[in-house]
Amino acid sequence: MRILLVEDEQGVANFIKKGLEEERYTVDLVTDGQAGLEHGLTGQYDLLILDLMLPKKSGFEVAKGLRDTGIQTPILMLTAKISVQDKVKGLDVGADDYLTKPFSFEEFLARVRALLRRKQTEMIKLEVGDLEVNTLSHRVFLDGKELVLRPKEYAILEYLVRAKDCVVSRTQILENVWGYDFDPTTNVVDVHIKSIRKKLEELTPKEYISTVRGVGYMVTTTPK
Ligand code: CA
Numbered sequence: 001m002r003i004l005l006v007e008d009e010q011g012v013a014n015f016i017k018k019g020l021e022e023e024r025y026t027v028d029l030v031t032d033g034q035a036g037l038e039h040g041l042t043g044q045y046d047l048l049i050l051d052l053m054l055p056k057k058s059g060f061e062v063a064k065g066l067r068d069t070g071i072q073t074p075i076l077m078l079t080a081k082i083s084v085q086d087k088v089k090g091l092d093v094g095a096d097d098y099l100t101k102p103f104s105f106e107e108f109l110a111r112v113r114a115l116l117r118r119k120q121t122e123m124i125k126l127e128v129g130d131l132e133v134n135t136l137s138h139r140v141f142l143d144g145k146e147l148v149l150r151p152k153e154y155a156i157l158e159y160l161v162r163a164k165d166c167v168v169s170r171t172q173i174l175e176n177v178w179g180y181d182f183d184p185t186t187n188v189v190d191v192h193i194k195s196i197r198k199k200l201e202e203l204t205p206k207e208y209i210s211t212v213r214g215v216g217y218m219v220t221t222t223p224k
Pocket of ligand 1: 007008009051052053054
């Protein structure tokens with residue numbers, strides 16, 4: 001879990017960073033709103049802890065800038081003192097939770113955990129068009145109807161859906177689904193893909209898995 005901390009008060013920043021690192025989170029610290037926005041825009045964080053009053057850009061501007069470009073990283077906003085209007089404004093621009101300074105580290109950690117859990121729950125369901133893959137129950141639904149797959153078929157489809165809109169090679173599929181100990185001359189991937197396609201065809205005329213000649217397979221977000 002990687003956390004971006006945007007906080008200009010050195011004492012508070014060090015206290016939070018040290019505490020989170022003791023809990024085994026990875027923490028990157030930046031001390032102004034501009035840097036916060038730039039780091040946040042990389043999309044590589046699981047959570048943002050964002051102070052409201054910051055040099056260069058306020059916490060509001062950072063949150064809004066991220067949401068406007070489609071970055072959905074959960075945001076926990078930290079404020080010295082907050083009015084109801086500020087709270088509403090913060091929620092409107094995309095903050096997920098608030099904490100007023102000074103706060104106890106226990107409460108802070110509880111909120112961090114809650115926001116990270118929420119993110120994990122969202123990751124359980126992967127969606128491509130009308131296809132929904134539940135990575136917890138390992139079940140797949142197409143427009144609400146279940147696609148009954150064998151374990152290896154499921155693993156291939158989940159791998160393709162995770163890589164959606166990118167071509168994956170037979171070798172990549174073999175490595176990820178069967179592990180490294182496979183016979184490179186095998187046609188087992190093609191056989192399984194054929195079977196998944198057949199099952200999909202019973203439920204939809206759309207082609208979710210396309211063949212990219214000489215390269216491999218791809219699941220597309222806009223099946224035709
Ligand atoms: Ca501040």
